[in-house]
Amino acid sequence: MERIFNFSAGPSILPVEVLQQARNEMLDWRGSGMSVMEMSHRGKEFTSIAEKTEADLRELLSIPNHYKVLFLSGGASSQFSMVPMNLLRGKKNADYINTGEWSKKAIQEAKKYCTVNVAASSENKNFTYAPTQDTWKIDHNAAYVHYTPNETIGGVEFSWTPDLTGQNSDVPLVADMSSNILSRPLDIKKFGLIYAGAQKNMGPAGLTIVIVREDLLGNVLTDTPTMYNYKAHADNQSMYNTPATYPVYIAGLVFEWLKKKGGLAIMEQLNIVKSNLLYDLLDINDYYHCPVKKSDRSRMNIPFTLKDAALDGKFIKQAEERGLTQLKGHRSVGGMRASIYNAMPIDGVTKLVEFMKEFSAYHA
Ligand SMILES: *Cc1c(COP(=O)(O)O)cnc(C)c1O
Numbered sequence: 001m002e003r004i005f006n007f008s009a010g011p012s013i014l015p016v017e018v019l020q021q022a023r024n025e026m027l028d029w030r031g032s033g034m035s036v037m038e039m040s041h042r043g044k045e046f047t048s049i050a051e052k053t054e055a056d057l058r059e060l061l062s063i064p065n066h067y068k069v070l071f072l073s074g075g076a077s078s079q080f081s082m083v084p085m086n087l088l089r090g091k092k093n094a095d096y097i098n099t100g101e102w103s104k105k106a107i108q109e110a111k112k113y114c115t116v117n118v119a120a121s122s123e124n125k126n127f128t129y130a131p132t133q134d135t136w137k138i139d140h141n142a143a144y145v146h147y148t149p150n151e152t153i154g155g156v157e158f159s160w161t162p163d164l165t166g167q168n169s170d171v172p173l174v175a176d177m178s179s180n181i182l183s184r185p186l187d188i189k190k191f192g193l194i195y196a197g198a199q200k201n202m203g204p205a206g207l208t209i210v211i212v213r214e215d216l217l218g219n220v221l222t223d224t225p226t227m228y229n230y231k232a233h234a235d236n237q238s239m240y241n242t243p244a245t246y247p248v249y250i251a252g253l254v255f256e257w258l259k260k261k262g263g264l265a266i267m268e269q270l271n272i273v274k275s276n277l278l279y280d281l282l283d284i285n286d287y288y289h290c291p292v293k294k295s296d297r298s299r300m301n302i303p304f305t306l307k308d309a310a311l312d313g314k315f316i317k318q319a320e321e322r323g324l325t326q327l328k329g330h331r332s333v334g335g336m337r338a339s340i341y342n343a344m345p346i347d348g349v350t351k352l353v354e355f356m357k358e359f360s361a362y363h364a
Helices: 016-024 044-061 075-087 101-110 230-234 245-261 264-284 309-321 346-363
Strands: 067-072 093-098 115-121 145-147 173-176 193-197 208-213 301-306 336-339
Touching (some): 044 067, 044 245, 101 173, 301 309, 309 346
Parallel strands (some): 093 145
Antiparallel strands (some): 193 208, 301 336
16 A cells, blocks of 8 residues: 655645444444444434544543534535524624634625734735734624634744633634644633534544534524524534534544544654754755744644745655645645644654655755
């Protein structure tokens, strides 16, 4: 079997052990005589899968009991509208932190439902840093504060969790954690709501996970479609309609894999080691450049440019010949981007670093 090292930002690499297990269980899931894809979502087999998946996620993230875990569809992009529809709760405005492409999309969508106050922005430096909390101009009457802890495209990650408790405990913190959830331990209590599409660090596309504090539910905008009402999903164990059953199953296998690996504290250590391998090279080798401020560099998505952009195509082609794929940067920023989620083995990063050293030595 020949597996490539896939550096795609998403859908992205999955642990090979998970794929092997899914293959082994493809035709007959644990003596049931059927594939998970063929199961009724309300049957005892799938119910057990969904319950185990939720329990393992709760264990990994130490999610308190007064938070609901929802398995939704529609991607993180649907959350850009579901969040204001559900969390405005009669208020007219919400605060957003603007740190790049995904923040901007969330802001654009929220403007359809409320007045958006951009409480902090890194636009003045082309979205290459995370504004510190002392610069946030929070409106204490805002319905919530929304931020993007890891900007997948720009490679900017908050290394700290904002703390809105204390100064005003009424403003819930909302986070789009699509590309860094499960990459490190989290203090869930600091958040009102967390959402994440599965296809970056959790599983296949088609599943979106929402973790929400119970008391925030039940006060939606008038005429909100039932499918966009968190409470409808929460009251029905995410079975108001048919959930994305197969992606839930695969995410469940990923959660089991994470537990076997030792949990999120261990994953964080590995992610520090892996990302430092790349950042150390980017810093000492002046053939490469990473535009992001050192303290705010993402451990998951690492953007960089070559000294000579005319060689971008050659770099990508030669990397592919070594089984290092999907390194082309996002069309909005250019250059390269290496996404190194939990499932990327350290061997993949080492091979990339070796190749980059050779490439720069040859072209310097
Ligand atoms: C990928 C991504 C999204 C969009 O996810 P979809 O599932 O395609 O809707 C939103 N936010 C962030 C931070 C992302 O990385």
